[in-house]
Amino acid sequence: MATLAHRLLSRSRQLYAGQAILQHGHALSVRSYAKDAAPSNLPPLKGDEMLKNIFFEVKKKYETALGILKKEKITIDPDDPAAVAQYANVMKTVREKADLYSDSQRIKYTIEQRTQGIPDARTYFLTLQEIRIKSGLTDDLGAEAMMMEALEKVEKEIKKPLLRSDKKNMSLLLAEFDKINKKLGIRKEDLPKYEEELELKVAKAELQELKKNAVEAMETQLKREEFKDEQMVDVRSLDIRNFI
Numbered sequence: 001m002a003t004l005a006h007r008l009l010s011r012s013r014q015l016y017a018g019q020a021i022l023q024h025g026h027a028l029s030v031r032s033y034a035k036d037a038a039p040s041n042l043p044p045l046k047g048d049e050m051l052k053n054i055f056f057e058v059k060k061k062y063e064t065a066l067g068i069l070k071k072e073k074i075t076i077d078p079d080d081p082a083a084v085a086q087y088a089n090v091m092k093t094v095r096e097k098a099d100l101y102s103d104s105q106r107i108k109y110t111i112e113q114r115t116q117g118i119p120d121a122r123t124y125f126l127t128l129q130e131i132r133i134k135s136g137l138t139d140d141l142g143a144e145a146m147m148m149e150a151l152e153k154v155e156k157e158i159k160k161p162l163l164r165s166d167k168k169n170m171s172l173l174l175a176e177f178d179k180i181n182k183k184l185g186i187r188k189e190d191l192p193k194y195e196e197e198l199e200l201k202v203a204k205a206e207l208q209e210l211k212k213n214a215v216e217a218m219e220t221q222l223k224r225e226e227f228k229d230e231q232m233v234d235v236r237s238l239d240i241r242n243f244i
Helices: 002-009 030-034 047-071 081-097 103-115 121-134 143-158 167-184 188-222
Strands: none
Touching: 047 081, 081 188, 103 121, 121 143, 143 167
């Protein structure tokens, strides 16, 4: 059961980057594909100083997350909307208090780092596609194909490759993206709702995984001679706080 608590601290899941990737049912604005990557504000560090800072930062985040999980009751019931919502809220609190990236933020950070210095729009989009594929994300709406068509239309019109620094012609591409958003029914004001719905879907998937692991752990234990007369308990009755 200790492994279940550990999973709460080191979750691995797949989310779309906020305002960067499209997924069926949770479409996010394609305009953000054209944004420049934000420069890092972190000062350069070297050698032991960097390792020391990383160690203490990770230790601090871990202890903060652990403290929250020791207080919050999590019910392992992926079929109960209330339990799913509670789990999602707990993990959101962990991220906020421990200053952790959500998975969408991590993917967004990867995009920013991988695309820094890319001068042309075409290479930029191809890099985004590579990141999406490596992250195991899907594009069920076919947004990438629409975006490439829009790029080809603009480049054909200006008769040269489109550079990201070319603000005048980038505005033409953004206008085409606005048309795509309208066609796909994507509205900027709906993005928070899409993100919340996606968080609940992810929370349910994680609770399903926790339930599966809990059942497997109990089945393994009941095979031992000293537990042969015991019965498996309902996973909903488990309190993970007792194993942290």
